[in-house]
Amino acid sequence: MRPAAIWFIAGAKSEGRAVGRRAPVGRIRIMLSKDDILAALAAVPGPDGKTPLNQSGAIDGVTIRDGKVFVAIRVPPARARELEGMRAAVEARIKTLPGVASALATLTAESAGAPAPAPAAGGGHPHRRTPETRAIPGVAKIVAVASGKGGVGKSTTACNLALGLAALGLKVGVLDADVFGPSMPRLFGIAGKPDLAPDGQKLRPMEKFGVKVMSIGFLVDEGAAVVWRGPMVMSALNQFLREVEWGELDVLVVDMPPGTGDAQLTMAQNVPLSGAVIVSTPQDLSLIDARRGMAMFRQVNVPLLGLVENMSYFICPHCGGRSDIFAHGGARHEAEAHGAPFLGEIPLDMTIRETSDGGAPIVVSAPASPQAKAYLAVAERVRDGLFAAAAAHASPRIVIE
Amino acid sequence: MVEVASDATPTELRVRDGGRVLRLTFADGLTAEIAADRLRAATPSADKSEALPGVTIVGVETIGNYAARFSFSDGHDTGLYTWKLLRELAEATTG
Numbered sequence: 001m002r003p004a005a006i007w008f009i010a011g012a013k014s015e016g017r018a019v020g021r022r023a024p025v026g027r028i029r030i031m032l033s034k035d036d037i038l039a040a041l042a043a044v045p046g047p048d049g050k051t052p053l054n055q056s057g058a059i060d061g062v063t064i065r066d067g068k069v070f071v072a073i074r075v076p077p078a079r080a081r082e083l084e085g086m087r088a089a090v091e092a093r094i095k096t097l098p099g100v101a102s103a104l105a106t107l108t109a110e111s112a113g114a115p116a117p118a119p120a121a122g123g124g125h126p127h128r129r130t131p132e133t134r135a136i137p138g139v140a141k142i143v144a145v146a147s148g149k150g151g152v153g154k155s156t157t158a159c160n161l162a163l164g165l166a167a168l169g170l171k172v173g174v175l176d177a178d179v180f181g182p183s184m185p186r187l188f189g190i191a192g193k194p195d196l197a198p199d200g201q202k203l204r205p206m207e208k209f210g211v212k213v214m215s216i217g218f219l220v221d222e223g224a225a226v227v228w229r230g231p232m233v234m235s236a237l238n239q240f241l242r243e244v245e246w247g248e249l250d251v252l253v254v255d256m257p258p259g260t261g262d263a264q265l266t267m268a269q270n271v272p273l274s275g276a277v278i279v280s281t282p283q284d285l286s287l288i289d290a291r292r293g294m295a296m297f298r299q300v301n302v303p304l305l306g307l308v309e310n311m312s313y314f315i316c317p318h319c320g321g322r323s324d325i326f327a328h329g330g331a332r333h334e335a336e337a338h339g340a341p342f343l344g345e346i347p348l349d350m351t352i353r354e355t356s357d358g359g360a361p362i363v364v365s366a367p368a369s370p371q372a373k374a375y376l377a378v379a380e381r382v383r384d385g386l387f388a389a390a391a392a393h394a395s396p397r398i399v400i401e
Numbered sequence: 402m403v404e405v406a407s408d409a410t411p412t413e414l415r416v417r418d419g420g421r422v423l424r425l426t427f428a429d430g431l432t433a434e435i436a437a438d439r440l441r442a443a444t445p446s447a448d449k450s451e452a453l454p455g456v457t458i459v460g461v462e463t464i465g466n467y468a469a470r471f472s473f474s475d476g477h478d479t480g481l482y483t484w485k486l487l488r489e490l491a492e493a494t495t496g
Contacts, residue, residue: 060453063476070476072453106474108453134462268465269481301410301467301484396469398461399415 067101148289155183164379182217189359282330306341420457433491444480
């Protein structure tokens with residue numbers, strides 16, 4: 001069962017207040033206990049037609065999770081068909097309880113070896129899933145741009161990488177998954193709020209420089225704080241993935257928040273990520289966390305497209321001398337040590353900082369500059385890695401006979 | 402140039418016999434059939450409660466690139482079976 005689309009554009013105008021006032025995504029659930037369910041089933045006659053079900057001994061198990069209630073009822077296999085009415089009555093009764101999102105009752109066979117009846121269809125219960133790979137329709141590749149540590153220039157890299165991929169002729173979208181510190185509105189220089197698509201369900205992403213962009217930053221004021229627990233983050237990210245009208249995209253670049261927490265796991269679990277790009281500065285302090293990022297993606301079987309060394313060196317605009325402020329070459333060594341590709345070096349450069357803050361990223365505002373070329377080189381390697389990864393990473397086929 | 406995917410990734414997950422059997426196929430040709438109750442008992446989930454006799458598989462979905470989630474007829478659906486775990490189960494089955 002898919003949660004109803006609850007976008008919060010109307011409530012997002014926060015008038016100086018934090019947006020926590022009205023929980024925009026997620027719902028409050030009433031806690032249900034197994035005893036509540038059993039008590040309610042006193043109203044349903046058991047298999048003999050008169051003993052209340054909760055006293056008949058036929059209830060084999062009650063499971064409650066997130067408002068979803070599952071009840072297993074043990075019946076003689078021969079009577080499974082005639083007791084279908086009882087099964088349906090159980091579902092109907094449970095659904096009347098407050099806090100129940102869905103109810104599923106199944107009849108299980110008493111004698112070993114007898115076929116357990118399949119749960120009947122109907123009721124729209126969430127439990128009978130059709131095989132799915134959970135890809136986003138229309139989106140060919142999803143690339144996560146991640147770092148272990150914050151402040152290494154990950155969002156700036158993600159933004160310019162996306163524009164670089166677009167410059168290579170690909171249809172590109174950017175999903176800002178950093179809900180606590182969204183940077184994409186500023187980087188792209190996009191103001192205003194996204195519209196609802198005509199179906200009234202999906203949000204239209206914003207668009208600039210030929211790239212579609214979605215960020216929580218479009219929905220809350222720049223100065224407002226998003227103060228959420230993990231489940232809210234997961235819920236918001238799912239909406240960004242599936243309830244945004246991305247259309248046909250060759251690549252969706254996801255700007256991940258720093259670290260290895262809820263947001264990263266949500267992305268790794270809910271969509272088949274085609275690959276990950278790790279951004280790090282060259283100094284050890286940043287590389288230690290980059291290593292954690294790599295380890296996380298390995299754990300969830302996401303191909304590592306490579307490392308980018310950001311703030312790689314500094315050329316003094318006055319004397320032309322070069323300083324390796326954060327040391328140099330650390331990310332390249334790290335990549336080599338882990339058998340991962342090295343994607344390129346981006347200098348610590350005033351123009352990159354200015355264009356980023358000014359909402360005119362350097363890849364579009366000065367495409368011929370050496371800095372933009374550095375990003376374009378990274379974009380080419382990412383593209384090549386992505387299409388090589390395609391063959392290596394097929395999901396298993398799922399067949400239900 | 403890209404890290405090689407672990408060869409534990411199955412090429413096919415086939416639910417057979419009304420959900421009572423899962424047939425796994427791997428790229429190296431290994432195939433194995435695992436009974437639903439055995440799969441259910443091997444759940445890596447912290448919630449291991451209330452396995453029912455005659456349990457069947459009612460749903461399968463892949464989780465990212467690394468695991469599958471099976472839904473069982475008794476309502477259990479919180480186990481994420483990594484490819485590695487499925488490979489181990491398959492190898493244990495074929496002995």
